[in-house]
Amino acid sequence: QQPVQSPQAVILREGEDAVINCSSSKALYSVHWYRQKHGEAPVFLMILLKGGEQKGHEKISASFNEKKQQSSLYLTASQLSYSGTYFCGTAAYNFNKFYFGSGTKLNVKP
Amino acid sequence: DAGVIQSPRHEVTEMGQEVTLRCKPISGHNSLFWYRQTMMRGLELLIYFNNNVPIDDSGMPEDRFSAKMPNASFSTLKIQPSEPRDSAVYFCASTVGSAGNEQFFGPGTRLTVL
Numbered sequence: 104q105q106p107v108q109s110p111q112a113v114i115l116r117e118g119e120d121a122v123i124n125c126s127s128s129k130a131l132y133s134v135h136w137y138r139q140k141h142g143e144a145p146v147f148l149m150i151l152l153k154g155g156e157q158k159g160h161e162k163i164s165a166s167f168n169e170k171k172q173q174s175s176l177y178l179t180a181s182q183l184s185y186s187g188t189y190f191c192g193t194a195a196y197n198f199n200k201f202y203f204g205s206g207t208k209l210n211v212k213p
Numbered sequence: 214d215a216g217v218i219q220s221p222r223h224e225v226t227e228m229g230q231e232v233t234l235r236c237k238p239i240s241g242h243n244s245l246f247w248y249r250q251t252m253m254r255g256l257e258l259l260i261y262f263n264n265n266v267p268i269d270d271s272g273m274p275e276d277r278f279s280a281k282m283p284n285a286s287f288s289t290l291k292i293q294p295s296e297p298r299d300s301a302v303y304f305c306a307s308t309v310g311s312a313g314n315e316q317f318f319g320p321g322t323r324l325t326v327l
Contacts, residue, residue, distance in 0.1 A: 133313040144304055144318035145256070152313070190256060198311035199268050201246070203256040 104129060106193045108204035115181050115211045123176040123207045125191030134167055134174040135192035138185075139206075145190060149176070178209070186211045215239070217319035219305050225325045231293040234322045237286055238307030246316060247280055247290050248304040256304075261312055262288065268312075295326045 106127045113121050125134060132153045137145040151167035151174060163185075165176045178185055191204045218237040226232055238245050247259040260270045262282045273280070277296070282288040292299055302323050306316040 135315070137316075144321055147315045147317070150313075150315055192316075194311075194313040198313040199261075200271075201258055201261065201269075201312040203248075203258070205255045 104200070105202045106191055106204040108189075108191055108207050110207060111205070112208040113210070115209065117183060117211055117213055118180055119211075121178045121181060121209060123178075123189050123191075123209075124173065125175070125193070125204055126171070126173045127193050129172070129193070129195060131167075131169065131172050131174075131193050131195075132198065133194045134165075135194075136163075136165055136174075136176050137190045137192065137203075138187045139190065140187040148189075181209075181211045183211050183213065185209060217305055217307050217317055219303075219319035219322050221322060222320060223323050223325075225327065226295055227327050228296055229294045230326075231291065232295045232299075232324060232326075234290040234303050234305075234324070236288045236290070236305030236319060238288070238305070239317055240286070242307035242309050242317070243285065244308045244311060244314075245282060245288050246306040246308075246312070247288070248306065248318075249301045250304060250321075251301045259290070263311065292324075295324075297326045300324055300326050 109124045134151045136148040139145040167174045188206045220235045245262045250256045259272045260280045265282045280290045302321045304321045305319045308314045308316045
């Protein structure tokens with residue numbers, strides 16, 4: 104029931120783009136994206152809701168394909184501050200269960 | 214505004230001892246989550262409270278773990294007896310409404326069981 108994230112790790116140069124994917128075997132009603140820097144707590148980035156409503160953060164965008172039960176996070180023109188581990192989180196239809204993916208470690212180099 | 218408050222920030226104890234972790238959610242938030250994070254297992258949801266009632270405790274590892282939320286502003290996670298494999302960072306998070314909403318995380322408690 105834990106969503107599957109890919110890739111597990113990404114190394115970028117500043118200014119390059121990246122896509123992180125999240126997929127679930129269960130029907131999704133909302134997908135969350137969080138970023139965690141080393142030694143810190145996860146911080147909310149974005150939530151995507153079934154039906155198309157989306158809340159965003161900074162210069163990062165995301166998509167939610169309800170039929171395929173997948174979400175993708177798009178980081179364009181990456182900055183050094185984007186480095187960290189990105190987690191997707193998924194909520195089931197009654198919002199009584201919530202699962203985080205295994206994370207994608209992003210390293211942006213100068 | 215104060216965020217989610219957790220205490221202690223670091224805890225070192227010996228195997229067999231009782232450990233109590235504490236969390237104060239953001240005022241006005243009615244859902245609270247306890248997570249455990251390790252390198253091997255990632256970020257796991259242990260228990261989720263809504264309006265002080267446990268909604269999902271399927272992530273609680275075993276009977277050694279228990280969690281309570283006696284009121285809207287306080288929750289505890291207790292491990293008794295503790296074991297070395299319980300060593301992890303424990304996060305508390307809160308939100309308004311259900312698990313489908315943005316979660317605000319506390320700074321975490323780093324637990325080391327020797």
